Amino acid sequence: MRTAVRSRRAAVALAVAGALALAGCGDGGGGDGGKDGTGPGQSPSAQRPGVELPKLNGRSVQVVAVWTGPEQEAFGKVLAEFEKRTGAKVSYVPTQDAMLNYLGTKIAGGSPPDVAMLQQVGALKQAVERKWAKPAGAEATAQLEKNYGEGWRELGAVDGTQYGVYFKAANKSLVWYNTAVFEAAGVAEPKTWKELLSTAETVSASGVTPVSVGGADGWTLTDWFENVYLSQAGPEKYDQLAEHEMPWTDPSVAKALTTLAELFGRQELIAGGAAGALQTEFPASVTQTFTGGDTPKAAMVFEGDFVASNIAETEARIGEDAKAFPFPAVGADAPVVTGGDVAVALTANPAAQALLTFLASPDAARIWASQGGFVSPNKSLDPAAYPNEVQREIGKALIDAGDGFRFDMSDQMPQSFGGTPGKGEWKALQDFLKNPEDVKGTQARLEADAAKAYGKKD
Numbered sequence: 001m002r003t004a005v006r007s008r009r010a011a012v013a014l015a016v017a018g019a020l021a022l023a024g025c026g027d028g029g030g031g032d033g034g035k036d037g038t039g040p041g042q043s044p045s046a047q048r049p050g051v052e053l054p055k056l057n058g059r060s061v062q063v064v065a066v067w068t069g070p071e072q073e074a075f076g077k078v079l080a081e082f083e084k085r086t087g088a089k090v091s092y093v094p095t096q097d098a099m100l101n102y103l104g105t106k107i108a109g110g111s112p113p114d115v116a117m118l119q120q121v122g123a124l125k126q127a128v129e130r131k132w133a134k135p136a137g138a139e140a141t142a143q144l145e146k147n148y149g150e151g152w153r154e155l156g157a158v159d160g161t162q163y164g165v166y167f168k169a170a171n172k173s174l175v176w177y178n179t180a181v182f183e184a185a186g187v188a189e190p191k192t193w194k195e196l197l198s199t200a201e202t203v204s205a206s207g208v209t210p211v212s213v214g215g216a217d218g219w220t221l222t223d224w225f226e227n228v229y230l231s232q233a234g235p236e237k238y239d240q241l242a243e244h245e246m247p248w249t250d251p252s253v254a255k256a257l258t259t260l261a262e263l264f265g266r267q268e269l270i271a272g273g274a275a276g277a278l279q280t281e282f283p284a285s286v287t288q289t290f291t292g293g294d295t296p297k298a299a300m301v302f303e304g305d306f307v308a309s310n311i312a313e314t315e316a317r318i319g320e321d322a323k324a325f326p327f328p329a330v331g332a333d334a335p336v337v338t339g340g341d342v343a344v345a346l347t348a349n350p351a352a353q354a355l356l357t358f359l360a361s362p363d364a365a366r367i368w369a370s371q372g373g374f375v376s377p378n379k380s381l382d383p384a385a386y387p388n389e390v391q392r393e394i395g396k397a398l399i400d401a402g403d404g405f406r407f408d409m410s411d412q413m414p415q416s417f418g419g420t421p422g423k424g425e426w427k428a429l430q431d432f433l434k435n436p437e438d439v440k441g442t443q444a445r446l447e448a449d450a451a452k453a454y455g456k457k458d
Contacts (some may be wrong), residue, residue, distance in 0.1 A: 050380075051143060051361035053354050057087035061351035064093045064102070065117035065341065069283070070309040074371040081367055082358050088351045100126060100415050103346070107132060114352040117341045118164070120411040120419045121155055124342055128158040134345040136162045137353040143360035147380040151403030156342050164342035167359040168368070169377040170304040171394055172223050172337045172408060173327040176311070177300035178289055180321065181208050185299075189325035193228075196328045197262060200269045203299045210269050212298030214285030215277035215433050218426025220303060222410040222418065225429060226337050227302075229256040230406055231330035242409045244454045248446035254439050259330060261436035271298040274434050286310035290322055302327065304339065305394050309373025318372075318390050336401065339408040340377065369395070417453035424449045 067075050072094055079090040095102045099116065100123050106112050112132070118124050127133040136144070141162050144153050148166070156164030175196075182188075185206035190196040200210035214220045230238045233252040240246040241253070267273040271288065272280060280288075286307050288297040291314050301307065308318055316322045326334045343359050345352040358364050365376040369385040375395045386392040398405075410418035410425055417424035425446060432442045 050363050051358060053082075053085050053358060054350065055087055056351050056354060059086075059088040059349070059351040060091065061088055061115065061349060061355055062091045062093060062113040063115045063117070063355070064095050064099070064113040066095060066099065066119060067117075068094045070312060070371075070373060071306070074309070074368045074374065077371065078359075078364050078367045081364070082355060085358075086351070086354055088354070090355075096421075098415065098420050099123060101420075103127070103132065104130075107346075112346045114347045114349045115343055115345055115355055117167070117343050119339070119341055120413070120415055121342075121407060122411065122413050122418065123415050124156070124164050124344060125158055126415065127344060127346075128161075128163060132346055133158075133163045134348065134352070136165065136345070136356055140165060140353060140356040140360050143357055147360060147362060147378045149377070149379060149399075149403055151405070152340075152377045155340070155407060164344045165356050165360045166340045166342050166377050167364065168341040169375050169398060170306055170339040170408075171375060171398055172304040172339050173227055173335050174304060174307070174324045174394075175300055175302045175327060176286070176289070176307050176322055176324045178296055178298075178316075178321065179323055180294065181206070181296065181299040184208075184294070189323075190328050191325075191334075193231075193259065193262075193328050193330040200263070200266075204268055208295060208299050209271045209297060210299045211263065212271045212280070212285040212289045212301040213264075213277040213433070214280050214282035214301075214303075215274070215430060216280055217282045218421060218430050219410065219419070220282055220285070221429035221433060222425055223304075223337065223408070224260060224302065225256060226409045227327045227335040228260050228330050229253070229409075230335040230337060231327070231333060232256055232259060234331065235406060238406055238409065242412045244413075244450055248450055249443045253443055253446070257432065257436075257439045257442060260432075261439065264433050264436040274436075277433060278430060283310050283313075287314055290314040290316035305375045305391065306373045308391060309371075312372055318388050324390065324394075336405055337408055338398070338405045339411055413450075414453040417450050424453065 063079065076092065079092060083090050093113065099118055103116060118127065144162065144165060152166050156162060156166055181203060185203045187199045187202050190199045203210040232255060237246065237252050263269060270277050285301050287310055289301045290296065290311055311318055311322050328334065343356055345356055362378050362380040365378045365381045366385045368374040369376060369381060370387060372387045372391060375398055377398065379399050383392050383396050386395050420426065428442055428445045428449065
């Protein structure tokens with residue numbers, strides 16, 4: 001992904017912006033598909049299967065992922081279809097964000113799960129280095145070559161060998177907002193960081209706290225930083241920092257933290273202030289933005305397209321009560337940061353390879369897409385599978401982006417630094433949210449933790 005160029009990234013930003021502009025005129029949360037449908041009047045299993053799977057009667061397969069709540073329910077429908085087609089029995093185990101720690105314990109105990117959904121590129125590399133992961137089979141690889149662009153295939157490969165299938169992707173450069181609050185305050189969607197701050201001040205003056213931050217989950221804060229840094233410092237420095245080829249004490253990091261402090265340092269602009277934000281988990285940061293009638297706890301919340309799953313737990317209708325705009329440009333271009341969950345086999349169970357094959361097909365993607373809160377990097381998925389125009393256009397923009405995107409920085413790092421609750425980058429940015437004036441101290445802590453995680457001396 002290091003070869004993507006600035007002009008291409010700018011084109012992606014424009015594609016996402018255009019998609020969201022069109023989506024704002026679309027239908028509501030119900031869209032033109034039923035809750036379990038893939039289009040008007042169709043169920044996920046009603047369409048002709050496009051991928052052949054083996055008969056696995058008597059086989060069982062265990063899958064682990066971090067998904068709970070609506071995401072677990074939606075993924076359960078995917079697994080149920082796999083069971084129906086193969087005869088295998090699937091058990092699902094939700095686990096914590098520190099997936100490698102969990103897997104290490106299970107493997108040491110002689111009972112590894114068959115398939116794990118890893119959230120970090122770094123975690124995939126570590127799983128391969130520790131000889132936990134099994135290469136993807138010929139059938140899964142064939143589906144990937146047929147349905148995925150080169151960039152997404154490369155993200156699932158280590159040293160030229162294909163291991164993973166990126167089943168669920170994310171556009172992590174979106175800000176969702178309560179349309180009633182914006183209308184009452186007389187504000188429009190901001191396009192720059194300066195306009196975002198001005199919009200927040202106007203919304204605050206109208207009587208509603210402008211920004212909801214799920215600071216109890218450190219990964220949301222890494223996403224804030226990454227979007228500011230990518231837009232401000234540019235893709236080359238972003239790549240260097242992601243690989244720790246540049247120290248966190250670099251002036252570009254100080255500049256990004258100082259910019260972020262322009263928002264985090266204004267307690268009146270954050271729902272509950274820093275203390276309240278640090279006690280707010282991500283799901284609540286969304287639902288409190290779209291509940292409470294004319295006086296919700298916040299007017300907007302930053303996060304990826306998966307926010308739609310949490311909005312669905314409220315009475316707000318996407319496209320009417322809830323809309324989204326691209327993360328505002330801090331530098332010359334608006335940022336485009338993506339994330340994703342990669343499926344990897346950990347055992348030689350034939351059912352594990354069959355599940356990877358299914359997850360690499362549009363058949364599996366179609367099922368979750370119809371539920372909402374999901375974006376697929378599978379270019380063979382019909383956009384009509386998405387339940388409303390907002391998600392349909394976001395999904396289309398991801399495919400149209402080709403390979404010109406930047407993957408979530410923290411997900412590229414060793415898990416001990418970029419993906420562990422209460423440690424590394426998560427903890428450092430939570431402390432920064434509490435004390436945004438301490439830019440140099442935050443940089444020093446980030447560099448010390450990063451150097452340790454990357455195996456370098458302090």
